[in-house]
Amino acid sequence: MSIIELGEVRDEPASTPAAHRPRAAGRPLRSAAVLVLALVVLSAAAPLPQRTVSVVPASRTSTAYLGGDSVFVVDPPAPEGDRFLTAYAQPSPTGVGVRRRWQAPLARLGDYLDVRVERGLVLAMAVNDDGVFETTAYDSATGQRRWQHPGGPQPITEGGLLLTENRGDREGAMGRVDPGTGRMLWSMSIPVPSNPAYHRRNGEIDQFVLLQPTGEVQVYDAGTGGLLRSIDTLPGDRAAYQRVQVVGDLLLLVPPGSTRLIAYQLAHLQPLWTAEVPLVSFVFACADLLCAVPQTGGLLALDPASGVVRWSDSGLTNLADVRHGQLLMARPGRGYEVWDAATGQVRTDLGEWALLPVLGLDAPLVGVRSGDDGRRVVAELDLVARRTRIVDVLPGIAGSCQASLPMLLCQRLDGTTALWRLSQ
Template sequence: MSIIELGEVRDEPASTPPPRRPRAAGRPLRSTAVLLLTLAVLTAAAPVPRRTVTSVPTAPGASAYLVEDGIVVVDPSTPDGDRYLTSYTRPASTGDRSVRRRWQVPLARSGDYLAVWAERGLLLAAAANAADGVLETTAFDAETGQRRWQHRGLVQWTTDGGLLLANDSGDGPGTVRRVAPDTGRVLWSLPIPPGSPDYHNRAGGVDQVVFVQPTGEVQVYDAGTGDLLRSVDTLPGDRSAFQRVQVVGDLVLLVPPGSTRLVAYGLPGMDPLWTAPVPLVAWVTVCADLLCTVQQTGEIQAIDPATGAVRWSDAGPDTLADVRQDKLLVTGPDQRYAVRDAKTGRERTDLGQWGLVSRLRRDDDLIGVRPAAGGRLVVAELDLAAGRARILDVLPGVVGGCQAAPPVLLCRRLDGSTALWRLPR
């Protein structure tokens, strides 16, 4: 089903007072009247902006997911009756305003699906097992829907085209396993210590897996073979303590016991580099030429990745939401977003109050939404480089729950249905 909506997309005043009648006519006034009449005729003749809406078949309570070239719908859990996972094509252009069902496969009646995505010929679905709540991944053929395999854990692709599954959410010891993507056959397996693992990425995939043992031993394994490449003791003496590990670029970052500092080692040799006085670190990311550490209290500190020296800090209340080149997107407790300079931390501009839409690809444009009167939803591109929120559309009858793959936006409507919009660019 396709709906073509005509009309301006901007919010207009509810009413406009009628224009005053012009006074006595002279030649200048007659010329102005002719000009205004001409403009009115030209405006009426100009094409009216069109909004193309494509309905997606969904049952009440179903979840819809944007994937690379389509839409996948997961039916809700049901105590009795059938439940399906259905794949649809996505309209390829503005001239194509319909979805077509590719395939449909049955699902277990219970179990909560948390994410569905398509990659390298597979449709991967992550769900919480209904019996024990452990996360598991099921792989389907993206073209036919044929079920390939199911394993406990969440997946990471390797540089040589394999898959790693990390499962550390059960009662027993966790594992990292490498499996063959087409069959799910397990090629090797390693036990997971607490606080691990993390991954070193190169060329769009994982090439090394990093563990930290309770004894302080940091181990680096080859993601292709499972072989141990390097092992370093980070807690001298006969000690045992929980440490968290995160790999950022070519740095292995440890949060030692007490969380009063951050310790960096360099890959591939695990050479000790520096210790920074950064307490209560929650996570770290790259910010232009610096590292941004986000503390458990929300404070942001930017440090030099070569020396660990603190370049700037911000005690909040803003928290880091995203990074784009040398710009930081931060948000406050009132959901107001602002742009900061990554090198200095100084605020550039306030973008306003938005809800950030989940996006299909990491580098896709940032899309924000906010409700408007009358059950409408304002959609904007958050342009960090320009320091502004550019309004793209005001959609009627939309409740939210949006996903973006610009120029396409998938949202739930007020009546419970799901629809796809093609945003103007």
């Protein structure tokens, strides 16, 4: 079912009155009346901003996910009876509502954490009733089940999927699966307590790094699973625990209990520099710099070529996103600010918003907040322009929203799930 809603009327700032020319002598007053009448007719004929809202056929205990051009509904666990994954087509711009594409049976028990579209498949990720994280692949057009394997999927540059199964204090596994057939092309075990680090090219993995308990850092090809190169980083203490990250073309190593950050060139595992920094929690790329987050909070921006600290901030800030040389930083009680990644300077204050999950790394950032009348204000947070753009103001939203503009999926106050095509 689809409903066409009129858009909200927003107050625009009054424009400066233009200077009026003297009216020509003897001009009949009726010409002004005709002009007014014409303006009224034209304004009535102009289409008002509209939005389309469609109710998604989902129970109050079901979970819905945006993916590709579809909405996927996962039924809750069912100790008795049937349980399904149902795919619905998103409403068209002409107002045609959601329609069911296909329905596939699910195991009665297990918690589903995500459903997404990748490599022409619908991938449903769940923790089964045995506590194992696994991925089930369905044909995106028909819903036919293709394969099921343990682990979480990530796309690799050679067209396949890399499945990684981390089991915490137990040995895990990873391998490459052929998306079309489900055949495992290679697999290997993951040491304890190491977590793989990934090198990406154009958003897809081409290499990954494993840190062995012995201190050996190993770089593998994601397509073949073959070992490319390795280096011994713990010649003395073989029992010490280290952490490793890949940021851009750098491999970053945090030695055990150290306030040092050691950078290697990933291509040849050559040491580049060592920086004295507080205990590092994690590192990420921020424009042309490296941003390190100490365990005590704050932010350090380092030169990736030398490790020299370019700027730092010790405030209670949390990074929310990085876009085009701009950092979206959250300050408790103050909302979001846009910082220049090169200098750490605050560029603008965007106010308080709740960021929504969005599809795609480059998808527009979308935030919502409550209005004075209880409705939800939906806005795009543009870090490059350093401003917010109000997209719509919607009534009756409870939460659990996902966005892929112009589409917005939310649960409503009456417990139903709805999909909006917003008037941008």
